[in-house]
Amino acid sequence: MFEQMAKTNTVPVKDRLGMRASHIAVTGTTRPLDPEKYPSLKDKHGFFSCIIGEDKLHTWMVITAPGNRISYVILEQLDAKDSKKDIATLRSTRLTPEAKDKMIKDTYQLPINHTFREGLANVQDDHQRTMGELIENTDPDKISHILFEEQLLETWHYGRTNLSERILRMFITKLPNWLMEKIALMTVGYRPQVNFLPRVPDPPNLTIFQQKPSKRHM
Numbered sequence: 001m002f003e004q005m006a007k008t009n010t011v012p013v014k015d016r017l018g019m020r021a022s023h024i025a026v027t028g029t030t031r032p033l034d035p036e037k038y039p040s041l042k043d044k045h046g047f048f049s050c051i052i053g054e055d056k057l058h059t060w061m062v063i064t065a066p067g068n069r070i071s072y073v074i075l076e077q078l079d080a081k082d083s084k085k086d087i088a089t090l091r092s093t094r095l096t097p098e099a100k101d102k103m104i105k106d107t108y109q110l111p112i113n114h115t116f117r118e119g120l121a122n123v124q125d126d127h128q129r130t131m132g133e134l135i136e137n138t139d140p141d142k143i144s145h146i147l148f149e150e151q152l153l154e155t156w157h158y159g160r161t162n163l164s165e166r167i168l169r170m171f172i173t174k175l176p177n178w179l180m181e182k183i184a185l186m187t188v189g190y191r192p193q194v195n196f197l198p199r200v201p202d203p204p205n206l207t208i209f210q211q212k213p214s215k216r217h218m
Helices: 001-008 087-094 097-106 131-136 164-173 177-189
Strands: 021-030 048-050 058-065 068-078 143-150
Touching: 021 097, 048 087, 068 131, 087 143, 087 177
Parallel strands: none
Antiparallel strands: 021 068, 021 143, 048 058, 058 068
C-alpha cells in the first residue's frame, strides 16, 4: 500500500520517518531463590509488581516464575534528544556492553516489593530488597538488553486497502462501554463441553450459557 502511495507522492511526512525508539530495557530471570527471603514464591499463584519511579525515567517490574525464580524488566524512557535519533545510531551507542553495565549500575538500588501483594505485607523482614539482588542472582547469559522501537502511522487506508490493525483500533474506541462489557460476558460465558467426557463444574461467579445437548454421540 505504501509503495502505491509513494508513486503518487501521497505518503504523509510523519509516515516517512520510519521507526523510532521509545524505551531501552534490561530484562532477565534469576536462578532459584530462597522463598523465605521472597515470600511470594511460596504461593502457587504468580504475582506481578510494577513501580513507576518518581522524577525518574525508569519503570521496573517483577513477576514470580516457576521453580522459585523471579523475572524482571527495567525500562528506561529515552529523553527527547535520544528518541529523535535513528535506530542505527542508538544501537551503536545505547546497546553496547558498556551501556548495559551502566544501566544496571544506575538501577542497582531500585527497591522492589518482595512480597508482591498486601496479603503478605506483614512478613517480618526489615531488609529492603533491590533490583541489584535479582541481578546478582541472574546468570549473565540470562540478562538481555533491548531497544523498543515503534511508529504511529497516520495512514490507515488508501484506495480500497485498509490497515486492519489501525481500523480495528478506531472501531473499538468508538464502541459504547455497555456493548464492550456485553461482548466480554458472552465470551467468558460460552463454555461448550463434550458429552462423552465428565462435565466440568461451572464457576460460581460466572453466568454460563446453557448448552444445548448434542444427540450425535448419546
